[in-house]
Amino acid sequence: MTNPQTTTAPPGESAAQGDLPGYCRRLADQARRAGRRLATMTDRQRSAALRHIAEALERQAPAIIEANAKDLETGRQMDLSSAMLDRLRLDEKRIAQMADSVRQIAQQTDPVGRVVEGYTRPNGLRLEKVRVPIGVILFIYESRPNVTSDAAALCIKSGNAIILRGGREAIHSNTLLTQTIREGLEKAGIDPDSVQLVQTTDRAAVGELLKLEGRIDLVIPRGGEGLIRAVVEQSRIPVIKHYAGNCHLYIDARCDEQMAIEVTVNAKTQRPGVCNAIETLLVHREHARGGLLARLCEALGGLGVELRGDEAVCSVWPKARPATKADWDTEFLDLVLAVRVVDSLDEAIEHINAHGSGHTDGIITSDLASAERFTGEVDASGVFINCSTRFADGGEYGLGAEIGISTDKLHARGPMGAMDLTTYKWIVRGDGQVRQ
C-alpha cells in the first residue's frame, strides 16, 4: 500500500524495535490487566472518562490537526486518491463531531451487568446469565482517524481494553488521538493501558498479534476486503468480519410505483461509495410491460447512474450496457447498477441468496405475503421492506456509534454497538447443592 522510503518516520517506532513478538505480548498483557480493572468499574466511572476524553479532544484539536497535516503530506507523497485524502483529513468540525460521538456513547445505557435471563432450577440453584465485557479487543483498521475515538469509546463504555492498529498513513494522527484518549482515562482514574496503539507500522506486528490466542479475545478488522481476508487467514483468535456489501433491492409485482422510484434512487445514489448502497436492482417482469422499469431506468440514468442490464432490461432501456456474469457479484461502490428482470418473487429470493453478501437486501411491495416470504427467506443481516437500504447503520438503528457492520452470523450480525462488545457469564448461586 505504501513505499516506506516516502513516509515520514512514525512516532514511537523505536518502542517496538528489536523484539517484535515480545512487544506484542507486552501490549496484550498490559491490555489484559487494564481491562480486568476496567471491567469492575461502574458505568459512572467509565462514562466520566468518556466525557474527559471528549473535552481533551476539543482542547487538543489544534495539535491533532497539526499531526494530521503530516499524515496528509505523507498521503500526498504516497499518491493517495483525493477521496482517500478526504477520509484521512481531520479539521475542527470533524474533531468536534468525534467529541460529540464520544459524549453520545457516554450517555447510552450501560451494556455491562444486564441480566439476560435468570431462573431457579428445581434443586434450588438460582441461575443468572449476566452481560460482561469480552476482555481484550484488537481493532485493525485503515484510514479514517475518526474511527480511532469511536472504537476506543465503544470499548471503554463496554468495559473492554482495546489495542488499536491503524493504517500507516494515519500514524501521526492516531498517535496523538490515542495520547489524548489516554489522558482522558487518567483524569478519570482509569488505567490508560485500556487503550493502546500499536507503536510501529511494521506489518509483521499484525501477524504477531494474531498469534496471541488466549491473550487477545477478539479481532475486528475494518477496511478493504484484502485486509480482512489476510486477517482471517492468519488469525487464531476469533474474528468478526466486516466485509462490505453486495446489497439488493427487489421491486415486487404489486407496489407503490412512486415509492419504488424514490427508494431505488436513494439506495443507489445518496452515497454510492458505501457498503449499504445497492449494487443490483431486481424488477418483476410486470414492470417491464407496465412501464415502471423504464421510469426507474430514466430516473437513475438522469442522475448519471450507469446501468448494466439483462436482455429484458436492455430491450426496454437501450442505453443500458449488457450485464456480464461478473456484474451480479460485483460491489461497484460507484454510480453503476446491475439490473435484472425476474419472473417471480422466488426468482428474486434465489438471486439474492446466490449473489448477495448477507449484508442488507430490500423489497418494495404492497403485498403482505411477498413481504413475509422475503423477510423469512432472504439470508441477510438486514431485510428491509419499503425503505432504503442506506438505513443499515448503527446510528440509524439507534445503537449510537458502531465499531463496524458484521457480515458474519456468529455473535453479532449487522451494525455492532457497545452491547455487541459484551459476552455473558452464568452466575449460579446455591446453598450447598451437590450433584448426585
Add this chain to the structure above:
Amino acid sequence: MTNPQTTTAPPGESAAQGDLPGYCRRLADQARRAGRRLATMTDRQRSAALRHIAEALERQAPAIIEANAKDLETGRQMDLSSAMLDRLRLDEKRIAQMADSVRQIAQQTDPVGRVVEGYTRPNGLRLEKVRVPIGVILFIYESRPNVTSDAAALCIKSGNAIILRGGREAIHSNTLLTQTIREGLEKAGIDPDSVQLVQTTDRAAVGELLKLEGRIDLVIPRGGEGLIRAVVEQSRIPVIKHYAGNCHLYIDARCDEQMAIEVTVNAKTQRPGVCNAIETLLVHREHARGGLLARLCEALGGLGVELRGDEAVCSVWPKARPATKADWDTEFLDLVLAVRVVDSLDEAIEHINAHGSGHTDGIITSDLASAERFTGEVDASGVFINCSTRFADGGEYGLGAEIGISTDKLHARGPMGAMDLTTYKWIVRGDGQVRQ
C-alpha cells in the same frame, strides 16, 4: 490415532473417492439447500420430525447394536482403552436414552422466530431483531456415537443443517444412526440432507471442509485438545471451541465448613474424568490454622484422591505430594487434585484468572462481599457460589441437551443448547423512508 490396516472398511467410503474437494463441496451445498427449506418450516414440522427420529431409533435398535459391535471389534483391534470402548458402546438402554433425549429436544420452546427486541425509530422505521437459524453447521467429534443423535436433534430443532464428522472408530454406528435419522426426517416431509455424515474416514476431508468459508457457517469441534487445536489452525470458518476445563474451587475464610467438605468432595470425586470436575482447590490460610484444611484433605484422601499441595498444605497434610509448577495448569481428569493455601480472596481470584481455563470456578463462602467480588472478577463462563462445579452442564442449566460447552467468549459461552445455534436478522419495515 489408528492403523488403517486393522480397521474394517467403512461403509460408503466409495462415495467420496476420487474427488474429495468436490465431494465436500457437494455435501455443503446439499446442506445449504436443505437448511434453507428447514429454516422456513414451523416448529410443529421440525418437532414432528424429531418424534419420528426417536421412534426410528427405538425400532432400529437391534441393527444399531449390530453395527456398533463392528466398531467395538475395530476398537479392540486398535487397542482402545476400556474407558474408550465403554464410551463407544451402544446398548438397548443407551439407545432408549438417545431417543428420550431427542423427544425432550422436540418439546423445548422453539428458538427460531423469537423477537429479541423491537422498536420504532423517530422516522417511523419499525425494527425487529429476530432469531433465525445459523445455516450449515459442521460438527467434528470423537467417539460417543450417542452425541450423533443429540447434535442432529439440536440442529433440526433450531432449523440448521448439520454435517457430521465422527471418529473413525465409530463409523459403522454413525452411518446407521445417520440413516435412521434421515428416515425420520423423510417421514416428516423434511429434506434428509438436513443431516449428512461425512462418508469417508479420510482425514483430508476435514481439511477440505474447513476451507468452505461461505458454504459452511460454523464449525463446532468436540473432543480432545489436539483435535480442537488442529481445527482452529486450519479453519477459515468461525469455530466455537469446546476445550475441557481447568476448574477451581476456593474455600473462603468465612464459610459453612460442612458445606465446604461436601461440595469439594462432590466437585472432585463424583465423576473425575469430566470437564466440570475441579482440578485445583484453593483454601484460605485461616483454615490451615483452623483445621478445615486437614479435614478436607482427610475426606479427599479417604476417597483415594491424590493430593498435590504447596508447602502450607504439605505441612498440614504430609501425605500430600509437593505440587509442581505444572500442576496448577494441569487438567488431571482423574482422582488427583492440586491444593494451595492463599492469603486472601484477591490471591484466589488472581490464581484462578492466571491458571483457569474460563470454564467454571466456584467459591464456598458465607460472606456477601466475597461472593460479589468473586462473581464480578473471576473471568469464566460459570462462576458458582456455594454449589458444586459439576452443575455446569446444559441439562442441569435446563437447556435440554447440549452440543458442547463453549470455553470461548464469542457468540456462546458455557453449555450450548438449541438457542445458541441461532443467530438473528434485523427486519426493518417502512413506508417509503429514504435517507437524507
